[in-house]
Amino acid sequence: MRMGLAAVALLAGCATTTPPAGGSATATLAEPGGRVVGRVTVAQESGGARVRVEVEGLAAGIYGAHVHRTGRCEGPAFDSAGAHWNPTGQQHGFRNPSGRHRGDLPNLVVRADGRGTLTFTIRAAQLRGEAGMLDADGAAVMIHAQPDDYRTDPSGNSGARIACGVLS
Numbered sequence: 001m002r003m004g005l006a007a008v009a010l011l012a013g014c015a016t017t018t019p020p021a022g023g024s025a026t027a028t029l030a031e032p033g034g035r036v037v038g039r040v041t042v043a044q045e046s047g048g049a050r051v052r053v054e055v056e057g058l059a060a061g062i063y064g065a066h067v068h069r070t071g072r073c074e075g076p077a078f079d080s081a082g083a084h085w086n087p088t089g090q091q092h093g094f095r096n097p098s099g100r101h102r103g104d105l106p107n108l109v110v111r112a113d114g115r116g117t118l119t120f121t122i123r124a125a126q127l128r129g130e131a132g133m134l135d136a137d138g139a140a141v142m143i144h145a146q147p148d149d150y151r152t153d154p155s156g157n158s159g160a161r162i163a164c165g166v167l168s
Contacts, residue, residue: 025127025134027141027165029055032075037163040141042127049125049133053108053118053141055163060112064148064158067103067122071138073164081140081164083154087131092153099153102133107147139167 029038038055053065072080084092085103093099094106102125110116126132133139143163148156 023127025167027167029053029141029143029163029165030073031163032078038143038165040165040167042133042167044127045121048121048123049127050119050121051105051141053105053116053143055108055110055114055116055143057114058110058116058143058163060110060114062147063108063110063116063162064144064146064156065105065108065118066101066142066144066148066155066158067105067133068140068142068164069103069137071134071140071166071168073140073166075164078140078142078161078164081142081161085133085139093148093150093156095150096153099151101154103139104148104150104156108143134167141165141167 024043027040028036030036037057041052043050067085068081069085070082074080084101086101090101091099092101102122105120108116108118128134142161144158145162146159148158150156
């Protein structure tokens with residue numbers, strides 16, 4: 001009997017480490033002409049949604065990066081992706097006293113070799129479900145031509161949309 005209780009306790013302990021429902025999603029980042037420049041992975045974790053952006057082949061520099069509310073990337077301007085994902089109705093930017101959108105991500109830094117990586121957890125965000133990132137019309141991840149100033153609403157003066165990927 002003790003062995004049975006120990007097994008139940010062990011299994012119960014394992015249940016608390018199971019990741020929350022929601023799984024993960026990926027996207028291929030491409031420029032308006034179709035050239036692939038990177039990949040995005042979003043994974044549901046206990047503290048929120050972890051976003052990882054990896055790029056290769058972009059010019060060295062600093063680029064704004066955001067999750068957009070619609071899962072469409074029709075070029076050349078990628079306007080089909082809509083505005084930033086913002087289920088809480090906030091202003092834009094990490095430095096905005098009234099902000100921030102859930103879709104706001106830190107700037108992506110691309111080194112001289114054309115590669116860059118960004119990893120960020122959007123706290124309390126859900127990948128799926130009510131007010132989740134992947135709602136009925138999906139979501140997209142966008143790379144912008146300029147750095148995000150983290151303050152100016154609605155997009156941080158981050159400029160043109162230069163690469164987009166639909167999360168699925």
